[in-house]
Amino acid sequence: MKNAYIEIDKERCKACGLCISACPQGIIRFSSEFNSKGYHPAEPNDPEAKCTGCGFCYMMCPDVCITVYRAVKV
Amino acid sequence: MKNAYIEIDKERCKACGLCISACPQGIIRFSSEFNSKGYHPAEPNDPEAKCTGCGFCYMMCPDVCITVYRAVKV
Amino acid sequence: MNKIMMKGTEAIGEAAIRAGCRLYFGYPITPQSELTEYMARRLPQVEGTFLQAESEVAAVNMIYGASSVGKRVMTSTSSPGFSLMQEGVSYIACAQLPSVFVNVVRGGPGLGDIQPSQGDYFQATKGGGHGDYKLLVLSPSTVQEAADLTGVAFELADKYRNPVLIFADGLLGQMMEPVSFSDKKVSYDNSSWALIGAKNRPARQVTSFNIDPYGLEKMNLELQKKYKLMEENEIRYETTLTEDADILIVAHGTMGRIAKSVVEMARKDGLKVGLFRPITLYPFPYEALRKSAADVSLVLTVEMSSGQMLEDVRLAIAERTRVEFYGRMAGVVPMPLEIYEVLKQKIGRRS
Amino acid sequence: MNKIMMKGTEAIGEAAIRAGCRLYFGYPITPQSELTEYMARRLPQVEGTFLQAESEVAAVNMIYGASSVGKRVMTSTSSPGFSLMQEGVSYIACAQLPSVFVNVVRGGPGLGDIQPSQGDYFQATKGGGHGDYKLLVLSPSTVQEAADLTGVAFELADKYRNPVLIFADGLLGQMMEPVSFSDKKVSYDNSSWALIGAKNRPARQVTSFNIDPYGLEKMNLELQKKYKLMEENEIRYETTLTEDADILIVAHGTMGRIAKSVVEMARKDGLKVGLFRPITLYPFPYEALRKSAADVSLVLTVEMSSGQMLEDVRLAIAERTRVEFYGRMAGVVPMPLEIYEVLKQKIGRRS
Amino acid sequence: MDYKVAYKMPRSLSGKQFTYCPGCHHGIVHRLIAETIDELDLREKTIIVAPVGCSVFAYEFFDIDGTVAPHGRAPAVATGMKRARPDLTIFTYQGDGDLAAIGTAEMIHAANRGELITTIFINNAIYGMTGGQMAPTTLLGMKTTTSPYGRKAEKEGYPVHVCEIIKELQGVAFLARTKVTTPRDVMTTKKYIKKAFQAQLKGLGYSLVEVLSTCPTNWGLSPEKAIKWLEENMTKEFPLGVYVDKVGDAK
Amino acid sequence: MDYKVAYKMPRSLSGKQFTYCPGCHHGIVHRLIAETIDELDLREKTIIVAPVGCSVFAYEFFDIDGTVAPHGRAPAVATGMKRARPDLTIFTYQGDGDLAAIGTAEMIHAANRGELITTIFINNAIYGMTGGQMAPTTLLGMKTTTSPYGRKAEKEGYPVHVCEIIKELQGVAFLARTKVTTPRDVMTTKKYIKKAFQAQLKGLGYSLVEVLSTCPTNWGLSPEKAIKWLEENMTKEFPLGVYVDKVGDAK
Amino acid sequence: MTHSIIISGFGGQGVMLMGRVLCQAGMTEGKHVTWLPSYGPEMRGGTANCTVIISDEPVASPVVDSPEEVVVMNIPSLLKFEPIVRRNGYLFINSSVVDREPKRQDIKTIKVPANEIADQLGNLRVANMVMLGAFVFTTKCVNIESLIDAMKYKLKGKDSSIIELNVEAIKQGLRHVGG
Amino acid sequence: MTHSIIISGFGGQGVMLMGRVLCQAGMTEGKHVTWLPSYGPEMRGGTANCTVIISDEPVASPVVDSPEEVVVMNIPSLLKFEPIVRRNGYLFINSSVVDREPKRQDIKTIKVPANEIADQLGNLRVANMVMLGAFVFTTKCVNIESLIDAMKYKLKGKDSSIIELNVEAIKQGLRHVGG
Ligand SMILES: Cc1ncc(C[n+]2csc(CCOP(=O)(O)OP(=O)(O)O)c2C)c(N)n1
Ligand SMILES: Cc1ncc(C[n+]2csc(CCOP(=O)(O)OP(=O)(O)O)c2C)c(N)n1
Ligand code: SF4
């Protein structure tokens, strides 16, 4: 059960790494794949469901690649 | 015996009157004559030799019409 | 229609207001400041906006802005000021923004003087700014015509989405003549392209930019197509006694009406002189002039410049006919008799 | 003389320094920033002064200042920037201040793009600013010629006390070719008119201003006399295989050398095609072109524009000969084969 | 369990990919503007005036009507728009070359008139688009392609402080300098941008937000190092904070 | 008894009659500049850059080499001169339209560069030469031909305060605002002008002296009444005094 | 019938207004008119003049080499314009200011001591209207009634006493030349 | 004899340098050369190419419709330039990056796995020199010695190890095509 998760638009990503250093949980990394622009895009790597949905990654991403989802409290 | 006196270049004068109001001794007036520009130029009127050579008239004249002479103390 | 005595500058201002212009941005400069001042006085009375810009560079860009949101707008200046506007004019032309400019030309180059001149003809007609663009250029010769052409200018600007230049000289700007204005109600609608908010439609761009040369070339070809249309449809000129003329004078603006006096003089002397007066400087009436000049033995171009329209005259008649030139510069206005003397001399030299 | 590979922009910069230019004022703009940057690097090495101006308007006026105190000075820009300089250029021309301008023309109008173009021909040759003035305009076609003409530009500027414009395009600006520079020592002396302090002589004025129209007309007539002299003495052009040509291509700058390839192609096909390449755009080689075109059946003008030099070509040969035009705009460069195809098509249509 | 989007691309962006280099702060600021427009519900009546600079394409990145002004003249263009259509919300987006060099006069006079427009000012201490020439805001000693030996005060003058110059102009209603190097900064900047738009909406006067930004490409640094360089050098030269605030803090 | 000249036309004036209207303060300031040039013995190496404005002829009124710059561009022209010939003394003479409207950018950047030139700035709150249009320094409520209903802050903005805008620029070495309505003012102004030239001679930076001046003609007042109006209105809007002084008081 | 007129004098003498009143009068009579001002090269207070054309035909040139009727209100104007008056044309001289004789014999010279007459009316500033009265009565370029109406139109809003004074000035002017 | 060459690839692949080294080599051999860069419409990081002419005659056009020799370092370049290679001309393909086949049969295609060879040399960045070695050996547009000298000239000031690496890359390139 994760409280939050993110999605990264790989095609938009330019691999600047700003999301990676912004994430307090350290759960973003560079993918080993290339995107069509030739970059190794960032990808979430959150097996332990540590994402808090804080949005720091989103805030620092200059290319608006990231969508952050939070669990809805019912 | 005057301590000081002034000369006014009538042809340069534009009858603005600034020298007249600047003179602490009140010894400048408008001439009744016209100059070739059609102005009544200012003229010194110092029968009592009141001019102190203070230079106020010179300082205020926008058309640099005035020369101030002072007696040389020997 | 009631006539009132008005200066050319003021008549242009009033006519602009009648044409629905409610925005004026400009910077004072002799000899057109009366137009700026007229707008400062008049526009608030009709709930319009007058704003004195901090410079001509700012003014032309305010025109760009106001026009891009779809409003009729105008500025006026004189020679050095119009030079400063050239970058902006090129942008406006490329972005296809309707707008009306008035250049009350004075003696140049440089600071020059403040007397009447036509020395900015090249700048007006060939493009003083960079790139392949054209202004529609109107050259009135009377105050009434200045007023009428101002109305035309706004119509043409919207019709072609193109900047229109009223090319006047200091004579026309300062001269007073009786003038009357039409009371026709005007309305216009630029909402199909203007930047008025992306509501219920995709967002819009007004631009003179295209980083892709093929894209930009396409934009240019569109412009060229438009210019072609103007050349086909918008040519204006006036002829006086050209039918039987053996000698043709070509002159525009107030120079044109001064030349008309020469025609009168010459005709009294039995000389068959006619007058061709281009009203649109761009598009230039090449074809019409060619026809008018078909049977004459001499064409005399008279300008208040060193000879600029002369090149267009030459292009029109391709030197099949002798083309002579007479001009005065720097605000010295060629006078009727003076021109007539020159004319007689040229004819004399011919024989 | 040692050759080095250099960009056109850089070669112009180096040539300027060899010509004694120790002052550069300019504002960055693609595609000429390499020249600005070259001067920023090089001038301090030769105790010269490089200053990045706050704008092109400031730059042109810094040129005015530096030139008025008698020093060789230069600026460079690209199309929109040169439009902004028009007021200043008109002042400089009227005040008769020697100075060298470089316009590395890009696609226009407006912001356009950053690709090569020749669309500022009218602005350069007919006067983009106000009033009756002329720049000396040089159009090089190779990096070596750009370097050589830069030296010429400084000489002519001083000789005529007139601004000189090097009209380049992005191709020439970016292209690298081997180039060599002369090591001739240059010296110049403008102390007879420059503002260097009223010592042991009456005070001097450098001015473009004369409130009296007759005085200003006199200044204008002096300018016209000077232009006349330039027209008599400074015309430059290059012809290729024009002697026996039946078809003449007219093209300037890099377009000229591209056209040279067309001539080579055509000749291989047995078509008698020649090339006329104006090097001075003002003064334009009317007479020489008229002669070169005397016996041809077709003249094809090729430009990276909608057809501007075309008017001068028409004026030169007065349509005795058919004049056709081909051009591309906005940075799209007409290619040799492409032009050749057009040429063949035009010939075809003729028969 | 259900999930809800907490952060996503704002409506007022067109979705077109930014042409900026990796890590360039232009993109962050774009997003903040778009979010503000969304939150104030202004998308259908806002016009962007893009500059000439790396952000020349900005008018394509927003899903709003827009244009690109001649270099430096965005405030004049915006003035023309606003005077013609006071009901529209107009903002200019300008770089330091655009705003503080060639466009100095237009910016100052728009500010002085209290023109009801908003300016977002990206200060990256360099001319990004044209390849790294000196800007008015370039720091002393900094090497650029046109100050290859380092900027010297005696020769090129001092870094221009835009906020300090215009802060005393009475027409200015909101004025602040900020940065976007941390999420916290990003939130502050967002707040400023919102206030700047509110200054316009409330008819209070001219508003400008200066954002210290990185240009990794022309600084020759990685995005991370560029951020560090900004923190260590630019914030010293250009003090952050609110210079003018006539908007107040009430909602 | 012998008499000696105590005050007379300074050597550095050409003697040509001024073209100014009766009572116009341009003339007083001209004289003070000429006296300063004489006293510093600079006549043979000083160049004047006249503006476009009523003082367009200034370069003929001084007996020194000179030119007239395009409207507003005198600081750029002077920069070109000074960079080319650092041994010359260069000053610009500019009106409020010239300096604070069209020439804003050139003035600010010359000041920011600490350009070694001196500017004498005549603030008469109006465009004199062109017949009385609104200047950036026109007071609120003041009627001019282009603010016929009185200048309004909401529409035309606020009077521009040049000294206040540039006082924080580090390139500025001497900066003062003064007037010439009384002999005492005239003396003060002379002192400032001298300091301004000294700032240049000593290589300290840019110097500017703003002189509040009358325009009797376009204000529609007699020379005397114009002075009174200036005292009562302009000095309130534009505080007099020295804003920057890096020259010091030693001889 | 075309009248081509130049009116010239010092800046303060009201010569521009004279021309404008004339044009206004001509226009109300349905004539074609143009008024063209010209200021000397001096910046302030120099000599100024205007060219007025009043015609039954549309006006071609608004400038004339050789006007039929010239009014000179000061000496510089006399020097400048006497030589170009058309043969058999009129030269009106404000003899209060111009204390010298014209040289030409082939033109009709009319002297009006306009300042003195105005002075008698109590206001030097109406010298221009005095001259205008004399001018119109002599040249008949417009009717006196139209002239008076035009003057009133131009002075609209002014005190009625001022208007009366100007009417009186016109009348004194035409009386001086025999009207 | 005239070689007209287009070299094209991503911004980072060093295609501009390839052209400049070729020209430098040509120049030292006394040939006439031109180098003309062209950047795509993308602002940053897009495809770029340069046109090089090496000739015994002065170069007329620095642009060519139809080059004799084309080097493509990536797929967009292949798509753009394959169609315009002159009949019987050469197409050099960096097969490490371009994983598709050219369509034309009327040209000579030469595949060089430049990245792989460079990788083996320990530095991907010398892929361009690998390709250049292959290109020059095949086309003989300049001598290999001049090429190496030109490369050294261009890398003046760099570490000698880097220069050695580049020499090696050139040699590997020409070895790959049989040199
Ligand atoms: C009149 C004019 N001059 C110069 C240029 C060239 N130019 C384009 S962008 C730019 C400067 C960009 O720098 P900045 O404003 O700081 O924006 P950045 O790219 O750093 O975001 C310049 C000088 C131009 N397009 N127009
Ligand atoms: C480019 C340009 N724009 C406008 C003008 C017209 N012009 C001449 S002087 C002037 C303003 C003068 O005012 P100011 O600078 O205050 O000087 P003042 O006459 O009051 O001393 C203007 C707008 C011009 N000559 N050139
Ligand atoms: S939302 Fe916060 S925790 Fe989750 S990935 Fe982004 S920065 Fe990390």
Ligand code: SF4
């Ligand atoms: S911040 Fe955005 S662009 Fe940068 S690596 Fe992360 S997702 Fe990619």
Ligand code: SF4
């Ligand atoms: S010098 Fe002084 S006292 Fe003498 S006239 Fe002048 S102001 Fe009066």
Ligand code: SF4
């Ligand atoms: S101050 Fe000068 S110009 Fe004025 S009245 Fe006195 S002398 Fe004449």
Ligand code: SF4
């Ligand atoms: S050059 Fe600099 S400012 Fe421009 S997009 Fe790249 S990083 Fe951003």
Ligand code: SF4
């Ligand atoms: S108009 Fe004003 S500023 Fe100009 S000279 Fe006259 S009084 Fe002086």
Ligand SMILES: [Mg+2]
């Ligand atoms: Mg920047």
Ligand SMILES: [Mg+2]
């Ligand atoms: Mg003023």
